[in-house]
Amino acid sequence: MTTDSIPVQAADARPDTARKIRKSAPPGGQGRRLFRYPGAGRQHHAGPLAYILLGIAALFSLFPLYWTMVAASSDNTRVTQTPPPFLPGPHLLDNLGKAWQDAALGKAMLNSLIVAGVIALSTVLFATLAGFAFAKLRFKGRNILLMLVIGTMMVPPQLGVVPLFMMMTELGWGQKLPAVIFPTLVSAVGVFFMRQYLMEALPDELVEAGRVDGAHSLRIFWSIVLPIARPPMAVLFMITFVHAWNDFFWPFIVLDMTNPTVPVALTQLSAGYVRDQSLIMAGALLGTLPLLAMFIVFGRQIVGGIMQGAVKG
């Protein structure tokens, strides 16, 4: 029994390891059945009640999105009848096309793509650089600076909007994309996330070996750190992309309808320019589609990334 319990204990400490161990063990193997303590959730198989509750939760999560699709594929009279429709109608492409034009979504999509892409790239690059320095390099004031990084997570960016707006106007960036991009080029959460990852994943010996070979810091970063940090960089990229794509308050203030990002363009749909409910839903669907596609493809990685950041953060 004691020998069996070792992998179980190890599995507890690290979710990743747990998954690996579970995969390598034969399904329904002895070790698993021997170790069922009452009460603790994870070693218990979920009962029917748990599945029912989880099903309800999944329904609650997904239904509004499904219904967006239903409404976007109907015409206005069908959407506004009682009882409301539950199945998709035949007008999806029509409505998507009209919403695309009415809300100037083409330009908005391109803008959002640029904004979210640039922000995600720069956040990942600078977070990896700083995360590496905080994790593996020794320098004076490191702890104080790290405390500062963590402290800045607590400061809501919204509190500086008035001067920020004045600044952007002065720079001539009003209604332009740099006004949205520059303030969010870095992220404290990102720095902390990369530090936590590199502390564990990057052995000190590897950095030292690079030094001994005479590599300078940037070279070590490029040849040793970057290859190791690729998985968390991908996760950080996706999470930052989602945030930047969905960011609303600041873009709404600094951009206008002639040059909006997607969330800003969507407000136009609700603001009475378009009265057709099915068109509004078509626009909402369009604005969400790129991220939904990303979730369908990379959902598991994004979930894993958020959980990984949480355990260590």
Added chain:
Amino acid sequence: MAISTSTPSDGAPGAAPPTGTGTGGERQRRSTLLHRLDVRGAPYAFVAPFFVVFAAFSFYPLVYTSWISLHRVELSTLSLMEWVGFDNYTALWDDDRFWNALLNTITIGVLSTVPQLLMALGLAHLLNYRLRGSTFFRVAALTPYATSVGAAALVFTMLFERDFGMINWMLSLVGVENVDWENNKWAAQTAISTIVIWRWTGYNALLYLAAMQAIPRDRYEAAAIDGASRWQQFLKVTVPGIRSTIVFTIVLSTIGATQLFGEPLIFGQGPNGITGGADNQYQTLGLLLYEEGWKNYQMGRAATVAWAMFLLLIAVFVVQRIVKRVAARKA
């Protein structure tokens, strides 16, 4: 710079300095200097971008906000700042809309945060079971997080529509009369909170789930031996085990609630959005800030509202600290 091919002992600490010819020693000294410069300076260069951007676009504006709040500044003439001392603050204090917005921010904040975190805790507990299709349930729970405020608020505004909305239709099936979700104060605040809850419950659940999986199993074992029921184990082992994550999510949700903006704005569907409904029944501090600055063109006053938001946040954290300390003393 190429990786040098010198023997490892060259750079190793404690290695005897080579006593070669003059030029060789010179080169050695130069490269040592460069090396030391690199080792000393590179860390600062690596962390610099973060601090430069943060200082320029977050810290400086935050401080400058307080200076602006002491002035009269109009949106059309941003460079003209007229010193008015604390006039903006006293005006805000005397403004009923401010107290209304403050109260709305608090009530919507409580209405959205408390159920959200409780549901996330329950959901995390369920996801922590050994599950078939656990990836599906996790991704499904997180999907709302991928939708923008814009899209989410538009959909829920329709679902909460008074005459043909699905929620009123479902309520009518159980005999509840049509609820006027927009014009009734509590109904509107509930609807807005629902949007927040929908978007963030899954995200918080995943944070809790990650923390739950790190709880050592022998704690459950010990509790079980002591005869604790499942529910008692949940209360006495699971919840204390993820306490720091719970505090973290409370902090995050509080910051989010203080800034609430997009949901009420879009829920108001246009003209009523900025004022938070015809009677300001769901105007938050975020909306008031925007109304003062970009509808009434008074940037100084908007800056004052920003400071009020900041003070509210600090007050919440102080209260939370006190509650925590009192609770710790009792325990």
